[in-house]
Amino acid sequence: MMMTADQTKKPLLEVQNLKQHFPIKGGILGRTVNHVKAVDDVSFTIFEGETLSIVGESGCGKSTTGRAILRLDEPTSGSVFFEGKDLLAMSKSQMRSMRKDLQVIFQDPFASLNPRQSVAQILGEALAIQNIVPANQRRERIIELLSHVGLRPDQIDRFPHEFSGGQRQRIGIARALAMQPKLIICDEAVSALDVSIQAQVLNLLKSLQKEFKLTYLFISHDLGVVRHISDRVMVMYLGKVVEIADKKSLFDSPQHPYTQALLSAIPVPDVSKKQERIILRGDVPSPINPPQGCRFHTRCPLAVERCKTEVPALTNVHSTHQVACHLVP
């Protein structure tokens, strides 16, 4: 059921020219001396019912993009259209009323749950904000939510510390579901979990997506996980999108030299497959003074003169695959 023609898909979220430049204060006057260009002119669309993943290494701007969409940090510029309305143009109170449609699940389930609240209180609070279920029916609804995420009704009055990491992540998911959201941003939502538990949570996220027609923006550094959960994948490097494609196209024929190196760097759990590895030299440069031209040129094994000066634009390889590289037509 792969969707190819763009006309058949309905955009849910459209991000246009999003920039997030964090000021760096310095000197005795605390003036802004420079900026961290964490997200620098990023545009993409998420279609209804799909999972779009953002991948890339630490500091590439994946989480910052997610936070900027939700206005957890106010972005520097750009627009974020959700069902046609620009979230960045909204007042704080308008934005708050949008929050029920846009939920987020973070990496560390423990840090995002109040330790002094029981599961009933955590989920009850979410239901109170959403305010569709009448107060006297909320406990029933909470039990229903718990069953959706594979927790038992008798766990309703327990506190976060009484749960394992995987179970806490389930509470986080139940809290997001309580709002009946349209879009859930999963920011490294399974990264802290052991693989056996991670598999449980990934299966859960997939089945909930089917059942409730959810759209996911899935942020992760784990390409195995991303390949499993995504319909489309966007690769970021130093605040820029370098490649965006449907999953099959990206994993079967990555075009950008960075994506190629990234995929080849992942150790494969198979002793018989010895893959050709592209070892990148050096470290990721600082986003304070990112390289001119293509930001990847300092580590790119294929870089030519032009890469040092000219910023490559995202261009179509085919209708569902875009790449920003001078060497890819």
Place this chain on the structure above:
Amino acid sequence: MPGQQEKILDVRNLQTHFFTDDGVSKAVDGVDFSLNKGETLGLVGESGCGKSITSLSILRLIASPPGKIVGGEILFKGQDLIAKSEAEMRKIRGNEISMIFQEPMTSLNPVYTVGEQIAEVLRLHQNMGRKEAWEKAVDMLRLVGIPSPEKRATQEPHELSGGMRQRVMIAMALACRPEILIADEPTTALDVTIQAQILELMKKLQAEMGMSIIMITHDLGVVAETCDRVAVMYAGKVVEYTTAKNLFENPKHPYTIGLMNSLPRLDEDVEELVAIKGNVPSPFNMPTGCRFAPRCPHATELCHSKLPELLTSDDGSKVRCWMYTPEWDGASKTATEMGV
């Protein structure tokens, strides 16, 4: 073939427990493996299964109280490390057996330059003078691929990137040319492209220096990539020990198989992952029978009531599971009769 190579380390039925106010935590409770000269042994398993406590036990770095090695042997070149005095251990640590930790910042001193820290290890173990130790430290930094090592040696850890700090850790651990390097999740905190650099570096140095490595990791990809032999741990016990080739081509223990199935793969598409149900048991309250029984799809009454031994087969590989014992047929019948 195992047995023909020279065993440099032989861990037998190691048990390290913690005596706390909440009870006894049997963190390590039956760990067996051996490490051959020049080989890499993977120690794998999920968080809390006892990998780090095992390696700290080998170096006798378990804080006591609350921890104590309560049983087993750790034979290093035939001598039991558990019987060594603290003074003897000090000569071994960092010299004959050294370790790199997952989080480099916790083991590098933030207020000394990295050159001084490496030189210090050399002066302690190799009786070098200041100047000689410093020069050797710079050599080590060069060896691990740090650009302009003379300059980097004069910098403090916070001035270096994560990947570079990990290289410093490796330089420090290898400065005395140890016979065994224990690497506890050496690349987990790093990005994959940097991880690839570090793993490559470790392989190269192993080939040059001929040391043996214990690679602690939860990443089966890293295991396939780097290890000759693997010990899989679950809830404080080794449940399977075999060659890396066997482990990936013919995993035996239901937990190992479960781990492989749980893993989202880059080379395969599955609609649903085969997850292992349930959670790991609490170290304070371990199941009486097989520790994996509450999560095992094959568990029988026998599994729930009696702990399986670690069985050794002819090729030297080991597995701890009733399925591979003569008792199994009878046991599974009882279970079906009982409707389990």
